[in-house]
Amino acid sequence: MLVGSSSEAEKKVISILRVLSESSQPLGSITIARELERYGIFLSERAVRYHLRITDERGHTQPLGRDGRMITPEGLEELKSALAPDQIGFILEKLEFLAFRTTFDPKKGTGQVAINASIFDRDDFKRVLVPMRAAFKAGLCVSELVAFADEGRKLGEVVVPRGKVGLGTICGVTINGVLLKAGVPIESRFGGVLEIRDGKPKRFVAIINYDGTSVDPSEQYIRAGMTSVLQAAKTGSGKILANFREIPAAARSVVEETVSALRDAGITGVYALGNTSEPVCQIAVGMNRVGLVLLGGLNPLAAVVETGIRVDNVGEAGMIDFESLRSFWEL
Numbered sequence: 001m002l003v004g005s006s007s008e009a010e011k012k013v014i015s016i017l018r019v020l021s022e023s024s025q026p027l028g029s030i031t032i033a034r035e036l037e038r039y040g041i042f043l044s045e046r047a048v049r050y051h052l053r054i055t056d057e058r059g060h061t062q063p064l065g066r067d068g069r070m071i072t073p074e075g076l077e078e079l080k081s082a083l084a085p086d087q088i089g090f091i092l093e094k095l096e097f098l099a100f101r102t103t104f105d106p107k108k109g110t111g112q113v114a115i116n117a118s119i120f121d122r123d124d125f126k127r128v129l130v131p132m133r134a135a136f137k138a139g140l141c142v143s144e145l146v147a148f149a150d151e152g153r154k155l156g157e158v159v160v161p162r163g164k165v166g167l168g169t170i171c172g173v174t175i176n177g178v179l180l181k182a183g184v185p186i187e188s189r190f191g192g193v194l195e196i197r198d199g200k201p202k203r204f205v206a207i208i209n210y211d212g213t214s215v216d217p218s219e220q221y222i223r224a225g226m227t228s229v230l231q232a233a234k235t236g237s238g239k240i241l242a243n244f245r246e247i248p249a250a251a252r253s254v255v256e257e258t259v260s261a262l263r264d265a266g267i268t269g270v271y272a273l274g275n276t277s278e279p280v281c282q283i284a285v286g287m288n289r290v291g292l293v294l295l296g297g298l299n300p301l302a303a304v305v306e307t308g309i310r311v312d313n314v315g316e317a318g319m320i321d322f323e324s325l326r327s328f329w330e331l
Contacts, residue, residue: 009051011041012036012041012043012047012051013051013054013055014079014082015036015041016032016036016048016051016052016055017055017060017061017071017075017078017079017082018079019032019035019036020032020061020069020070020071020075021071021075021076021079021157022035023157025067025068026064026067026068026069026070027068027069027070028066028067028068028069029045029046029048029049029052029068030045031068032048032052032068033045033047033048036048052069055069055075056069058074058075058078059072059074059075059161060072060074060075060078061075062152062159062161062162064152064159070154070159071157071159072159072161073117073119073158073161073312073314074161074312076158076314077312080215091210091213091215091216091217091316092188092210092211094316095173095176095188095210095316096188098114098171098173098176098177098316098318098319099114099173099176099177099180099186100177100180101114101177101319102114102173102174102176102177102178102180102181102319103177103181104174104177104178104265104322106178106258106261106262106264106265106267107261107265109265109322109323110322110323111321111322112319112320112321112322113170113171113174113177113267113319113320113322113325114156114170114171114173114174114177114316114318114319115147115155115156115168115169115170115171115297115317115318115319115320116168116169116170116171116218116297116298116301116313116314116315116316116317117155117156117158117166117167117168117313117314117317117318118166118167118168118169118298118301118311118312118313118314119158119160119161119164119165119166119311119312119313119314120164120165120166120167120304120309120310120311120312121163121164121165121310122151122163122164122165124309124310125165127307127309128167128304128309128311129331130307131230131300131303131304131306131307131309132300132301132303132304132328133328134230134233134234134303135229135230135233135299135300135302135303136300136328136329137233138232138233138234138236139268140229140232140233140240140295140299140300140303141169141268141269141295141297141299141300142169142170142171142172142174142175142267142268142269142294142295142296142297143169143170143266143267143268143269143297143325144266144327144328144329145170145266145267145322145325145326145327145328146167146168146169146170146325146326146327146328146331147167147168147320147324147325147326148165148166148167148168148326148331149165149166149167149168150165150166151163151164151165153166155167155168155317155318155320156168156314156317156318156319156320157317157318158314158317158318167301168317168320168325169297169298169300169301170267170269170297170325171297171315171316171317172243172269172294172295172296172297173188173316174267174269175259175262175267175269175270175294176188176245178258178262179247179254179255179258182254182258183251183254184247184248184251184254184255184258185247185248185251186245186246186247186292187245187246187247188210188243188245189209189210189244189245189246190207190208190209190210190217190243190244191207191208191210191216191217191218191221191241191242191243191244191296192204192205192206192207192208192217192241192242192243192244193205193206193207193221193226193227193239193240193241193242194239194240194241194242194271194281194293195238195239196232196236196237196238196239196240197236197237198236198237199236199237201242201271201272201281201293202281202282203281203282204242204244204281204282204283205239206221206226207244208220216315216316217243218241218296218297218298218302218313218315219298219313219314219315221241221302222241222298222301222302222305222313225305225306226239227239227240227241227299227302227303227306228240228306229241229299229300229302229303229306230303230306230307233303240295240296240299240302241295241296241298241299241302242271242293242294242295242296243293243294243295243296244280244281244283244291244292244293244294245291245292245293245294246285246286246289246290246291246292247289247290247292248288248289248290249276249277249288249289249290250288251290252273252276252290255273255290255292256273259273268295269294269295269297270292270293270294270295271293271294271295272291272292272293273290273291273292273293274290274291274292275290276288276289276290277289278291279291280292280293281293297315298313298315300328301313
């Protein structure tokens with residue numbers, strides 16, 4: 001593990017992973033050496049190759065021939081852990097960045113949307129579809145549109161390792177981005193576990209503020225086994241992943257219009273829209289503000305993990321063209 005290490009060699013390895021995490025394309029040693037200079041690290045091409053052999057052995061990078069290397073999901077997790085002390089509030093910054101990069105136009109059905117990436121063993125593919133089917137059928141998702149990627153292919157910024165397959169689900173931050181483009185300032189407050197009863201949202205039973213964490217809340221809740229998405233999908237009652245946003249009350253009519261356009265385009269992640277200054281799911285909102293509850297894009301994958309199948313989830317994994325998505329039911 002890199003966490004807690006103060007050696008110069010490990011700092012260089014962390015910096016290399018950081019450079020790779022910022023690229024959507026494979027990088028060679030020459031490019032990595034040049035990018036490292038931004039962090040005040042000066043390594044020769046030969047030295048970079050030496051450190052890359054270390055990251056390859058740890059499974060944190062994947063060689064792609066002459067194209068160079070990509071960081072793996074394990075590498076991203078290691079990087080998050082290593083940089084955690086410096087990244088309080090990192091998720092909030094990431095949400096804002098992806099919202100800004102969202103170019104999706106729901107009326108035209110074109111542009112880029114933010115996605116989550118979920119990686120699992122190829123041999124588990126058919127087993128994975130069963131619990132996911134229940135969650136999608138119950139509507140416990142941001143959208144039924146997904147992206148599929150085989151080994152060596154990418155989902156956002158995540159490359160699928162050998163022997164694995166990946167599934168991309170639309171991330172709720174896409175809704176932030178579309179509202180932002182419509183002129184609506186939106187405040188992302190927290191990610192949480194939402195209790196639902198008889199198919200209706202009741203209350204949040206756990207929350208993690210975005211400005212106080214370096215790890216996506218949904219990833220944490222899934223790992224901790226705090227969801228019962230499969231039960232909620234089958235009975236209408238259970239605990240699911242959800243996120244809380246706030247908007248100015250004056251923008252509510254614009255939000256309603258935008259949400260309708262999103263729904264027509266196949267994005268149905270808005271689960272509850274409150275009224276001016278009124279609590280939503282027992283969460284108080286500010287004066288002249290309106291609360292907004294979004295479904296967690298990783299709910300279908302939480303249902304998979306609940307059955308005991310191993311899934312590596314990367315929330316807010318990057319961007320993808322909306323037109324490259326297809327219906328989950330086609331899988």
